[in-house]
Amino acid sequence: MISALLVMAAIAGILGAILGFAAIKFRVEGNPLVAKIDAVLPQTQCGQCGFPGCKPYATAIAEGVADINMCPPGGEEGIQKLADLLGMEFKPFGGETKPKPKSVAVIDESTCIGCTLCIQACPVDAIVGAAKQLHTIIAAECTGCELCVPPCPVDCILMVPIAENLSNWKWKYPVYALTVSSSGNAAL
Amino acid sequence: MKTLYQFHGGIHPPTNKTQSTQTPIRLAQLPVKLVIPLHQHVGNCAKPVVEAGDYVLKGQLIGRPDGHLSSAIHASTSGTIAAIDMQPVAHASGMADLCVTLIPDGLDKWIELAPCDDWQSLPHTELRHILRNAGVVGLGGAVFPSDMKLYAHKHKIKTLVLNGAECEPFITCDDLLMRERACEILLGIEMMRTLLYAEEVLIGIEDNKPEAIAAMQAAVTAGGYARMEVIAVPTIYPGGGAKQLIRVLTGIEVAAGVRSTNLGVQCFNVGTAYSVWRAIRYGEPLISRVVTVTGNVAHPQNFDALIGTPMDELVAQADQLPGTTGYIMGGPMMGVLMPSMQVGMIKATNCIIASSDQLFPAAKPALSCIRCTRCADVCPAELQPQELYWFAKAKNLDKAEDYHLFDCIECGACSYVCPSNIPLVQYYRFAKSEIWAQEAGKKAADAARERHEYRESRIEREKREKAEKLAAKEKAAQDARAQRAALAAVPETGTMPVAAENPVQQKIQAAIEHAKLQAAAAKPKNTEQLTPHQLAEIADIEARRARVRELAKDNTEE
Numbered sequence: 001m002i003s004a005l006l007v008m009a010a011i012a013g014i015l016g017a018i019l020g021f022a023a024i025k026f027r028v029e030g031n032p033l034v035a036k037i038d039a040v041l042p043q044t045q046c047g048q049c050g051f052p053g054c055k056p057y058a059t060a061i062a063e064g065v066a067d068i069n070m071c072p073p074g075g076e077e078g079i080q081k082l083a084d085l086l087g088m089e090f091k092p093f094g095g096e097t098k099p100k101p102k103s104v105a106v107i108d109e110s111t112c113i114g115c116t117l118c119i120q121a122c123p124v125d126a127i128v129g130a131a132k133q134l135h136t137i138i139a140a141e142c143t144g145c146e147l148c149v150p151p152c153p154v155d156c157i158l159m160v161p162i163a164e165n166l167s168n169w170k171w172k173y174p175v176y177a178l179t180v181s182s183s184g185n186a187a188l
Numbered sequence: 189m190k191t192l193y194q195f196h197g198g199i200h201p202p203t204n205k206t207q208s209t210q211t212p213i214r215l216a217q218l219p220v221k222l223v224i225p226l227h228q229h230v231g232n233c234a235k236p237v238v239e240a241g242d243y244v245l246k247g248q249l250i251g252r253p254d255g256h257l258s259s260a261i262h263a264s265t266s267g268t269i270a271a272i273d274m275q276p277v278a279h280a281s282g283m284a285d286l287c288v289t290l291i292p293d294g295l296d297k298w299i300e301l302a303p304c305d306d307w308q309s310l311p312h313t314e315l316r317h318i319l320r321n322a323g324v325v326g327l328g329g330a331v332f333p334s335d336m337k338l339y340a341h342k343h344k345i346k347t348l349v350l351n352g353a354e355c356e357p358f359i360t361c362d363d364l365l366m367r368e369r370a371c372e373i374l375l376g377i378e379m380m381r382t383l384l385y386a387e388e389v390l391i392g393i394e395d396n397k398p399e400a401i402a403a404m405q406a407a408v409t410a411g412g413y414a415r416m417e418v419i420a421v422p423t424i425y426p427g428g429g430a431k432q433l434i435r436v437l438t439g440i441e442v443a444a445g446v447r448s449t450n451l452g453v454q455c456f457n458v459g460t461a462y463s464v465w466r467a468i469r470y471g472e473p474l475i476s477r478v479v480t481v482t483g484n485v486a487h488p489q490n491f492d493a494l495i496g497t498p499m500d501e502l503v504a505q506a507d508q509l510p511g512t513t514g515y516i517m518g519g520p521m522m523g524v525l526m527p528s529m530q531v532g533m534i535k536a537t538n539c540i541i542a543s544s545d546q547l548f549p550a551a552k553p554a555l556s557c558i559r560c561t562r563c564a565d566v567c568p569a570e571l572q573p574q575e576l577y578w579f580a581k582a583k584n585l586d587k588a589e590d591y592h593l594f595d596c597i598e599c600g601a602c603s604y605v606c607p608s609n610i611p612l613v614q615y616y617r618f619a620k621s622e623i624w625a626q627e628a629g630k631k632a633a634d635a636a637r638e639r640h641e642y643r644e645s646r647i648e649r650e651k652r653e654k655a656e657k658l659a660a661k662e663k664a665a666q667d668a669r670a671q672r673a674a675l676a677a678v679p680e681t682g683t684m685p686v687a688a689e690n691p692v693q694q695k696i697q698a699a700i701e702h703a704k705l706q707a708a709a710a711k712p713k714n715t716e717q718l719t720p721h722q723l724a725e726i727a728d729i730e731a732r733r734a735r736v737r738e739l740a741k742d743n744t745e746e
Contacts, residue, residue, distance in 0.1 A: 038637070041633075042629070042633050043632075043633040043634070043636040043637040043640065044636065045636065045640045053640065054637070054640075123640050123643065124636050124639040124640050124643065125639055125642070125643050126639070141635070141636070141639065143632075143636045164283070165283065166227070166277075166279060166281060166283050166285050168625070168628075169281040169283060169621075170618075170621040170622060170624075170625055171280075171614070171617035171618045171620070171621045172618060173583075173618050174611050174614040174615060174618065
């Protein structure tokens with residue numbers, strides 16, 4: 001009886017030690033769900049969701065504070081992906097939040113006074129310039145977040161939608177016109 | 189006799205090749221103008237090196253290769269550059285791209301060429317450099333820069349496969365080229381073999397081209413080439429696909445995402461071999477190619493035409509018949525409808541089919557998939573096209589990728605046999621470009637995340653550094669104060685005069701004294717010589733201030 005108890009206690013002790021060791025050795029830093037959600041978000045860092053960047057929004061979603069339909073740049077596909085990831089129902093955009101066509105900021109160089117305010121606002125360091133020097137936007141790095149637009153004192157930043165060109169052209173989804181046959185039935 | 193292998197599936201559409209093989213290759217007339225796109229190859233667009241108004245000679249460089257994967261573009265004839273602007277190009281999108289418009293002067297005057305009699309003496313790097321600057325790209329349709337493909341470590345490539353299969357209906361440009369210029373093709377192949385250190389050369393030609401096979405065989409025998417074999421392969425579409433031909437000739441299956449070079453095989457089109465020879469032996473850049481003009485024309489035939497020739501001018505030389513609705517570049521299976529009849533032909537233009545309603549009747553309405561799996565029977569990539577269609581239609585892209593969408597070579601065999609007339613390839617193309625776009629978006633998002641995180645950490649670091657600096661300054665000031673206090677304590681004890689101990693300190697003290705004296709000497713000028721009235725005013729103000737001070741004192745005390 002006693003020996004059985006001792007054996008059980010010894011096993012429990014050993015397993016407990018292993019578990020304790022594993023908890024320290026294989027400790028997961030941060031919430032892995034946040035990283036997963038962050039990977040789905042479009043990383044525009046625009047703050048349109050009401051949080052200061054994509055990661056804070058991801059954290060808020062993981063904590064259950066924020067809804068999944070607050071990211072306009074992600075579009076409805078983004079909501080769908082978040083819903084799939086979190087096992088939630090798809091939720092359409094509500095109210096005034098609507099996705100806009102993907103744009104890139106352009107500085108009107110004749111108006112720019114070189115105040116550096118936009119450089120400080122840019123979340124991805126996509127604006128090059130110095131005090132009293134002309135600023136310009138690295139179009140390839142611009143996420144189209146529009147955060148540089150309000151600080152500009154001379155309103156010289158325009159958001160230009162990215163036009164379709166040969167390098168980003170896509171094959172279209174096959175669609176056909178519906179034709180009405182002589183018998184009156186609609187046919188594809 | 190070599191053992192041949194088989195690939196899965198395949199179809200036998202009417203070949204329609206005899207129409208255009210009745211006459212030899214004809215030199216096309218010089219067109220009124222040439223529209224030469226600067227992006228005709230895989231890789232970066234060439235950078236224009238000429239300006240509008242410049243006079244250029246035939247073969248002169250007009251676009252230099254930009255970056256590692258790119259190719260050069262040359263003037264197809266002598267003349268004046270009329271414009272460098274956006275014009276519609278031979279592309280399925282129908283969009284405009286940067287083009288050079290050249291007005292020929294009719295002289296067709298060559299630039300000074302650098303022929304090379306003894307190419308064997310040149311280092312391989314030099315040969316590849318020549319090919320890059322001559323704008324030689326794969327003429328089978330992929331237009332991949334040839335110099336990039338002609339690089340291999342010793343003994344890595346065992347077999348060099350030359351593709352003369354030309355499996356698509358209507359197209360006969362390689363057939364005619366092999367019939368008429370077999371010797372030069374073989375000389376080019378020999379160059380390729382040297383560059384790749386390849387042991388054997390297999391030239392695959394479909395058995396519906398007996399004349400071409402005979403001509404090539406005769407040339408191989410006459411040239412005394414060792415380990416070079418002309419092989420008649422069975423006529424079956426898409427037997428001319430690179431992967432399919434490699435399979436038939438060597439038995440090797442090339443999986444998606446795997447390069448055939450890793451399996452010891454490299455594949456080139458016979459037309460490319462011809463261009464390689466012209467470029468190295470004669471220094472001629474790739475400014476013309478053989479094009480089949482067929483379809484709704486009175487005299488279907490092959491032309492040796494300049495790159496940039498407007499398609500309508502070329503088709504007119506084969507006597508276009510009324511009822512032509514548009515041009516198809518390439519064959520009827522994989523070709524694309526041109527956005528306009530005036531677009532200039534490019535390096536990838538192997539065939540122009542004048543389309544008409546009789547030739548290609550409007551597609552019948554697509555019906556529902558009945559899951560007959562005929563498409564799966566004919567798929568040369570051994571896919572399940574009906575499943576891929578299902579997923580692509582539902583925009584279930586992940587699932588489509590799981591079913592190996594990217595193994596699809598878009599040959600169109602599945603659509604050809606589909607009893608429901610479903611345009612299957614269109615769905616696959618849509619799904620593929622959608623997946624590519626998503627991947628590009630993901631990449632951009634990852635880059636943005638990295639930049640944002642770097643910025644955050646930089647701001648954090650700057651803040652920390654500023655705080656540290658401030659703390660250090662504060663500490664220094666404290667230390668100085670403590671030292672001064674210690675120094676001040678020394679004279680009080682009277683044991684040691686400051687001056688004797690520290691001459692520097694003494695000097696500073698002297699300077700401070702001097703400054704104090706000066707400050708005392710320099711009285712504010714406006715307070716001297718005041719009138720009694722001003723003095724009264726000052727007294728008044730002083731009294732008021734004193735009163736305020738009193739009041740303030742009272743308030744605080746209360």
